[in-house]
Amino acid sequence: MLSVSTDSRFVHKMWQEHELSKMVDGGVPFPMLSDGGGRIGSVYGVYEEAAGVDVRGRFIIDPNGTVLAMEVLTPEVGRNVSELIRQIKAFQHVQATGEVTPSGWQPGKHALKPGPELVGKVWQEWKEEMAFD
Template structure:
């Protein structure tokens, strides 16, 4: 999936508003292009690990928006279910990003994370660049929650590499750390 363009989709989403009620909006692949985006797949609303992950991501949302990144959470539930969950869960009420409904499984299939025969998405994260190309992906098993702080670090690295052709970010790279310029001179010296 790395290096592939996202495929066309149209989805209904619940988008929380500053007034707290939220609204239903349509989101398409065209809306994603031109900006950095995170597609944050999770199995289902009203579950166990999922609300902890979404709360963690919600706590990083302002940081991500400041980096020019929009977040789209995606499950195979409907946008109606997302609204009900947002209204009834203290953790989910913190979300400000669009929550896409994928009951037709188009988006989960496009990203290759639909669980065969279950109708649920895997726990998966994709970072998409402004050209609509997947630059980062992570898929974990059902019981392993993700870390939004680490996601922010990975996005910073992807943005750095895009803005600085010929440079790469080594393990544990943090913004401001040294990078590498791959060349014959470095072979065997790292």
């Protein structure tokens, strides 16, 4: 986990010590990166020049360095950590098994084996109610 904002490393230190450590027991354990000038955010498509900040953007990167998922929100709405973890587990399941995970998949739920036999038969394997928790 790496967090990034346009704040300096000095501000990150103060935020950790004066606020985050009061929200999260022991404070956040991951590196807090500084993107002054928004050059990194620009490359990732999240830098908002008018405000001089990186908007809320979340990228899942696998051990090979490939971007597997991205989610970008305007700042007012926070993220869903459960959904983040579900997506990481889904990508790990796909890489480990070669199966693919349909809408609503959760660890332990039915995944699909892609191949010619499945064409036109997904309706037998996946039902609408499976889209929901």
